[in-house]
Amino acid sequence: MSRRIISAVAIAAAAALALAGCSGGGGSKSGDITFDKDTKAKISFSWWGNDDRAARFEKAIAGFNKEYPNVEVVRNFNAWGDYWTARNTEAAGHSLPDVVMMDAGYLGEYSSKGLLLDLTPYRDNLLPLKGVTDNVLGSGTVDGKLQSVPLGTNAWSMMYNKDVLDKLGIAYPTADMTWDELDAFIKKVDAAGASSDPKIYGAEDYTGGFPNFIYHLMQKKNPVFTKDGKPAFTKKDVTSYLDSASSLRKAGEFYPIDRSISLSPSGGFLAGETAIWFNFSTTVLQAMTDAGTQNIGMVTPPLEDGQKSHILAPKPSMLLSVSANSKQPQAAAAFVNYLVTSPDVATIFGTSLGTPATQEGRDAVDQQPADTVNLDYLDSIKKQLTASYPILPAGYGTIEAKWGDLHQQLQYGQITTKQFADEFFSEMSMALGS
Template structure:
């Protein structure tokens, strides 16, 4: 499925989500709510991911059932795009799974519709979340309500395939590169990889994803969204960002869009045909798995000329929410606490769900190559994690999907950067009420 079709489906599903309204919110539970470990219950749990993640959750839930032997957990997972289509359809009918894997980009949207349970009243007994820092929980708190609990955190990064660069005889990128130096690096890889079969490219268009635009705004010390959820950036900001890569785009220096769509959802880096990949650090496991090599490095994204330090923010890699329509919220809360705080779960997943939220979880990891790369990277940038990740408004998922759809058209030459900005702001006007 092309990203354009996927984006259209996401937008259509988001429209269904809007019909969910504010009904279905459960009444607040008393602070002393308890759940006996021998109580019988059945809850559903849905997440996005591949077969590897599913196998790991099987192990994790088996551990949960040692503590709660009479709680049956009905499991379901989908690929990313299909996952949100299914959840949005369920949300329209107030039929979400009891425990829902949540993304920061969708949290505000679901919370604003009253679809998620406020977990604050469960903290005293069922959901103590021992060892999870308050600032980590802040990324799941909406209007003072704990609507989602981070499983882990990660940070924006630039990954590179060492095997490709070694083969081409090109030195690895560094964390102090400027964007101009990166452009030169991309051209150098393109030239060295031109005779390879298939041809090797430096990178896909780095303006293709909204998270890199967020990084760009943060580096300029500019806000991304206002408190009311409307954009704090302008059309001019969007155009300037897109045009920063216009020369490479015009020269055909980026990984071809036709090939990228044909490989979707993989792309050039995961296919082993492009040297660089901008993504959050936790995705290094996917990079190693799909590209078929453990020789993946990770450094900070480039700086603009004159910038000396990075302005980075820890982002919740994924979160867990309890649906407001859950008939077994106590059992659901118990599962959330176990998955977030159990060192056994951290050992099962390593850093594939992000850096574990507790020190006990981090200490329990039997580091595999992907874990080591991720943890070493986060440790190396600890002094640069100075900002809080922007609160993403209701409708953000639709905006991110629209960005991808428009960027596809931009790469094909079907629209200009100005038309891109105009259409993006029209979409935001509908989705965000801006």
């Protein structure tokens, strides 16, 4: 995007913020911003998803209109790829919808361009977000400004297939495992599953995904990205992390990379050929569906050496933002508050948008087996959910994909961990401007 366009977007954002402050009784004091429930307004709302999600939103909007009968919500949705193409075009013309479904990977980019409204002044009246914790809101707060509100959350987890482990006669992994103990567990599964057809492995290489590296950094209380979207970790951090699994990698103890690629995008766990899977907790439904069993357990990932408790963060599965160009920010803020906190919305969606952000919403879910596993896990770790998930910078998707590509080369023995780190930082330099 050219500097001229970015400048225009920033000017439009500033104008929209000014309008928000002077309309509807606004001002610098949050208590001044109000919106009468009988006031007529028209707001636009866009999200990504399919027809099923659209039908559920129809029900949710009908519930909102019982409270705000004169607010018309104009709906629009697209598939994931088309959604961001449309939003990026609108962003260039400072014409985003009033309410925008936001993804954590795009939040930093849209925020840095002044496209999103600071919702902090709306908190006292229109956006109280009752029941949403500060660490959840932290994942939508950029430079002290609440620019996006998590609609649903999840947490990093270690899932295990009970059917596989029962068949092999191996005890389930526990929440107090260390990485050394997990390595021993993986070897034990490998040995027991060697005679199976196909062979059963303990896990795929757990250093293969960037989210697990983020988890690793958080356990050490290290930041992941700086406030200006640059990496807060070093090449040494990367090589040390990758080298921590080198003995298993060199010994062929991990699930074979050839087999993993042939099964892509499902992988060994979803095929029922590995016992362990690291992923966010709401993906347990995918695990049960693809692996063909409801017997999926979930515990925290391993502890670092000397660590007695985990440092976990609720990651937003998706968020809601109000655009800076909105001419109806009060109505938009009221709509966001309803979608995030209404137990009726949680009843409509269950955990399909992520785990509801409030306890009242979680209690309203008509639990299916996957919901029960996910909600029980989140309840078991609530005292360890002490951090906010890092704000992901513009270009995050590119660097996450690069990590995966480089890791495949590492598993094939085509590059060293040092070369991995060098190439990864080179990619970040281009993607993040670091």
